[in-house]
Amino acid sequence: MQPDLKEIVEQYGVMVSSIAHRMIQNKEIAKEAAQEVWYEIIKSIDSFNGESGLSTWIYTLCKRTILRYARNERIATMNELREFLVLYHAINQQNVDFRSFLSVLPYIGTEISHSRYA
Numbered sequence: 001m002q003p004d005l006k007e008i009v010e011q012y013g014v015m016v017s018s019i020a021h022r023m024i025q026n027k028e029i030a031k032e033a034a035q036e037v038w039y040e041i042i043k044s045i046d047s048f049n050g051e052s053g054l055s056t057w058i059y060t061l062c063k064r065t066i067l068r069y070a071r072n073e074r075i076a077t078m079n080e081l082r083e084f085l086v087l088y089h090a091i092n093q094q095n096v097d098f099r100s101f102l103s104v105l106p107y108i109g110t111e112i113s114h115s116r117y118a
Contacts, residue, residue, distance in 0.1 A: 003054055012058050023066045033069040037062045
């Protein structure tokens with residue numbers, strides 16, 4: 001007999017959310033990672049065979065999914081940082097005041113993501 005998903009969400013929702021927020025500092029990205037965990041739980045619940053406790057199975061799935069998500073976020077963040085450095089060097093070659101440039105970044109929608117693992 002497979003566990004009821006509603007009961008799983010009620011019992012383990014706080015755990016999934018807190019693990020995501022501990023592993024990924026950016027709140028929005030942590031929420032996305034937690035959603036990914038729930039997707040994986042729903043997709044994989046039929047593979048739960050009871051060899052370990054349900055909490056152990058969920059914790060392991062949660063940890064693996066969030067680590068993968070954090071790793072992918074770190075790669076994206078590093079790519080953004082590389083692009084930022086290229087832009088920084090291009091601006092310096094044009095003798096533009098970098099502080100003035102930084103002050104307009106929020107207005108052109110550019111944001112560098114922060115992750116604890118970056």
